[in-house]
Amino acid sequence: MSAPTKSQRxxxxxxxxxxxxPKLAAYGFQHVVAFYAGAVLVPxxxxxxxxxTSEELVMLITADLFTCGIASIIQAVGFKNVGVRLPLLQGVTFAGVTPIIAIGLAHGGGTASLxxxxxxxxxxxxxxxxxxPVFIKLLKFFPPxxxxxxxxxxxLCLVxxxxxxxxxxxxxxxxxPTNLRWxxxxxxxxxVIVAIQRIFRGFMSTIAVLLGLIAGCAVAFALGDMDFDRVGQASMFGFTPPFAFGMPRFDIVAIITMIIVMMIIAVESTGSTLATGEIVGxxxxxxxxxxxxxxDGVATTIGGIFNxxxxxxxxxxxxxxxLTGVKSxxxxxxxxxxxxxxxxxxKVAAIVASIPNPVLGGAALVLFATVAVVGIQTLGKVDFTDHRNVIIVTTSLxxxxxxxxxxxxxxALPAGLDILFGSGISTGAIAAIALNIxxxxxxMKGPRVAGGGSISLNEVNSMTRERFTEVFGHVVQDVAWAADRAFEQRPFADTAALxxxxxxxVLTGSTEQQEELLNAFHDLGAEDETGQVLAADHVALRNLDEDDHxxxxxxAAAYREHFGFPLIICARETERFDRVLRNGWSRIDNSxxxxxxxxxxxxxxxxNYRFTDLVADANPIAAARFGRLNELS
Incomplete structure (x- = not known):
């Protein structure tokens, strides 16, 4: 036998x-252009x-760009235990603007306050x-x-x-705003962005934002609303060195304020990371x-050093x-x-800075709204039949x-709180976390596992046999021996053990017990006197016409006659009516x-599904174990 000629890729x-x-350069430049408006807006x-002064502002902008580049490489490329290695571009957070200004003004303003x-x-x-490492343990407080x-x-707050x-x-x-021109x-x-996304496919559609900005700039330049004066005034080369404004000074109130800001940023980063993970799969x-x-910590420390x-x-x-689908x-x-x-x-940075505000604003509106859509998609995993989730979302928004x-x-708030609640993002984040708690x-001591959120795991471990059967009997079709066998395995260390x-x-009962359990299920298609389907778990069998019924x-009759117990099919895995029929008839050939x-x-x-439903009704956090966020609980 000859060796393979090609190695497996x-x-x-x-x-x-x-x-x-060429694609790295084009896509990367598109990220820079999309990012630039927000990046320079903070300084x-x-x-x-x-x-x-304007000269000091230029120093802040170039320092910001330099440090953003380092921070983005750290996050995207990563090294040992630092950087998530996802397409997350790093920038100065808007959540810090109000607190930073408050700290600066509290120390007299100007470069000395910096x-x-x-x-x-x-x-x-x-x-x-x-x-x-400590924050990771708090992730249970961040369900979908x-x-x-x-x-x-x-x-929504960035729109x-x-x-x-x-x-x-x-x-x-x-x-x-009264000038329609802008x-x-x-x-x-x-x-232009929408048209490119609609007309083109492949590479062209992925750089739609960049092309939209170029088109907008071309029109603005032709109409005299874009100039390159600042490009001529800017130096060709320049660098803002570390501690350009002097050595840092330390004030305990300012430090505590900034630590609070960083904790809010940690929540923001968690959300952005989960959203990006969702997007790139x-x-x-x-x-x-x-x-x-x-x-974030390394980049922020570097940021403080590099102004x-x-x-x-x-x-x-x-x-x-x-928007682009480029995941690298x-x-x-x-x-x-x-x-x-x-x-x-x-000078090169000044060219990008010359993009007219309205053109940047148009692109930013699309991008910010796209972020909101990602959030809405995440909320699609939430059970809104539970009014508690409705209250959390609506109040926070x-x-x-x-x-x-x-x-x-x-x-109007007391000193300190005005910094904490100075932005809609920080206010909404604090509200969502607090209301979830x-x-x-x-x-509640221990996770909630039943009773619409009123029964904890500790209470389950102290239940009487009768109460346990009352709460959990439906999981095993109200068959007493099955509930008793589960009851006898107390105490339960966690929800998974339960x-x-x-x-x-279900799987270890005696022959007689298992036959009792199987016969406790209704025949598929059976109805009560009101016409209600008795096999309630099976959504595929609801609202059938007469022929299908x-x-x-x-x-069901042929199956019971052949085997002596009802045909049982898990609805969650066989949701279509035609598949129910094929599944059932094929199984009649089994021994x-x-x-x-x-x-x-x-x-x-x-x-298993009934247990999941029971726990989900009690606590949507537990339900998230069947989604991606279970990995963070």
Missing amino acids: KRVHPVDEVLPL ILIANALGL LYVYGAVIVAGVFTFLIA VVTGTLITIIG PIGALDAVTNPATHEPD VLYALGTIA KRVRPSDIGNVLRA SFPYTAFSENVGLVR RWVVAAAGVIMIMLGFLP ALALLVTSYPGISS VFFHLG REAFQDA QDVVGL AATEKAYALIEVAKIA
Whole structure:
């Protein structure tokens, strides 16, 4: 036998795929352009509020770009226990803007106040790095109802930022919503992005945002609304060195404030990581969240040293990954390299900075709204028949949008709280986490496993036999011996042990007991006197027409006559009517012993799903074990 001539190719996940250099450059540049508006907006807001000069603002912007590039490479490429290795582009978080301005103004404003900001940023970055293992243990407090709400809030609260750019005069950089010209630039950019996505496929569709920005800039330049004056004024080469404004100073109040901001950023990073994992189809483990936070901590510490601010995954670029479908983390690494280069090239950076505000605003509106859609998709996993989840989502959204619409409302709060609740994102995040704890964690020792959330695992372990059968009997079709056998395996160490007790009970009964269990199920197609289907688990058998119903009744009768017990099929795995018929008729050819074993396996599956439903009704966190977020519990 001859040896194979070709070695087997190793399977590579799209996230780890290294694209050809031209595509890496194009996709990476698209990330930079999509990111740039938000990246420079943070230092602009801080510089204006603290009274910095235009030269100092340029220093902040180039320092920001340089550090963003380093932070993005750390997160996307990663090294031992640092960096999640997903396409997460890092940028200065908007959640830190209000607290940073508050710290600066508390120390007199100007460049001198930045020293206290950078001291707090450095300490908070180190704290975040060290706290990562502890934060992982808190992930049980972030089920889909919390993370989905948070991601949705991030998207919705950032939409006004894009909207503000969309109505901003590119010459004066002042809002001018009465001028239809600016709105048309934004709408035109959106129209180009949508048209490219609709008309083209493949590479062209994936750079739709970049092409939309280019088209918008071309029109603006032709109409005289885009100039390159700042490009001529900028230096060709330049670099903002570490501690350019002086050595950092440390103030305990500023440090505590920044640590609180970093904890909010940790929640934001968790949501962005889960959203990105969902988009690219890669499992996110608890250790991955720890790696994300360590990278945030390292990047934030570097930011404090290199005259920048706290870092987190930029939501615009999470939206861009979703919009383009380009999943490779090496694209973000390429974007990081480009940003580092821009940090050394103020003149090149000025070209990107010359993009008119309305054009950037149009692209930002699409990207921010895409982030909100990712959050809505995550919320699609939440059981909204449980009113507690409805309250968590609606209240958090309402409070977040209240603060976003009227940011000055936080000034009425006591000192310290005004910083904590100074943005809609932080307010919504705190509300979602707190309400989840109130509804699903407080006043309960041990996980809730039944009773609509009123029965804990500890209470199950102390139940009488009668009470246990009353609560859990439906799982095993109210057959007493099966419930008793599960009851006898107390105490249960956790919910999984309780589940296994019912699985063991179903599969280990005596011959007589197993026959009793099988005959406790209704025949498929059987109805009560009101016409209600008795095999209630089987959604495929509801609302059948007369001919289909008779087909099911005929199958069930033939099966019972042949084997002496009802045909049992797990509805969750055979949902279509035609498959029920094919499954049933094919099983009639089995031997009696084989079919009995098959039927018991179907009963075990049904019991498993019923148990899941029971626990999900009690606590949606437990239900998440069957979704991706179970990996983080």
